[in-house]
Structures are given as structure tokens and as C-alpha cells.
Amino acid sequence: MIKYAKIENAETHTVSIGTGTNTKFYKSIGMELMDVEQGYDGNWYVEGYAPIKPLEERIEETYKDFDSRVEKRLNDFAATRRYSSINSACSYSTSTDAQFKLEGEYCVSIRDLTYRKCYDLLEEYMPLVLSGEREIPTWEEIEAQLPELKWIDEN
DSSP: OEEEEEETTTTEEEEEEEEEEEEHHHHHHHHHEEEEEOOOSEEEEEOOOOOOOOOHHHHHHHHHHHHHHHHHHHHHHHTTTTTHHOOOOOOOOGSSHHHHHHHHHHHHHHHHHHHHHHHHHHHHHHHHHTSSSSSSOOHHHHHHSSSSOGGGGGG
16 A cells, blocks of 8 residues: 555664645655555554564464354354244254254254364364465355255255
8 A cells, every 4th residue: 555654663664654645744744655554563564564463363363253153154044943043043952842843953963063064174274374384264265164054844
């Protein structure tokens, strides 16, 4: 991203930036047009020098993000039968109503299969990420490998 900037620290390549359009002013305070980027720490740097979040932190964020996405995916599925959440649907596995019991048991099964597959994939990929052999998987890559969410009476 090209902005008016001034190098503040030659060692870290941090810069102060100008966000307006007053070219004359920026030049008067020693700023010039340069390619800059913002680091994960919120500071601005000469392009190519911005620090990235440590890999371990990015992996931890990935696990949390995927947990949330799996839960949303399962909750959206349960909502197709008017359950308020996947956990609510699972609670019907002990129902005395035959239809609710069947749906509840299925939801327990699909919830377990979905989380197990997600965690197994992450356990497979993350050692490769740590060794530098691959990037952190995307949600789309993981989701494509999760069990299909389809009610048993829709087969």
C-alpha cells in the first residue's frame, strides 16, 4: 500500500504515516511516498518488514476459529428441524417420543463425527505446518472434508 511515510526507526523499519491528501504538508515534515504495510502489532512498517504473528499463536487462533465454525455449522443444521442448537437436538436422544429420539441420536452421532473429523484433520496438518511443509489449512479446506449434514430421512 502506497502512503506518505517517514522512517522512524531504521533498525525495525517502523514508519509514521500520513493518511490525508495534503502532499505539500507531508513533504514539509519529511514524509515521502513509499510502500508500507501494517504489522499484526498495529504499527506501520516499510513493506516487507512488518512482523507477523508467531506461528503458535496463529495455530491456536485457527483451532478456536474452527471450533466456532463447526459449532455454527452444526447449529445451522439443527435449526433446519427447529432445534435451537445442536446441543438442544442432542438432548432429545433420551426422549420418549420416537421421532425426537431418532433425531436426537442422529445429532449426537453427526456432532461426534464432525468434531472428530475436524480434530483429526488438524492433528494431521499441524505437524506439517510447524515443520514448514504446508500452510495452516483454510476453513474451506477443512469443511470440504467434514461429514455431510443431512437428516437420515432425507437420504
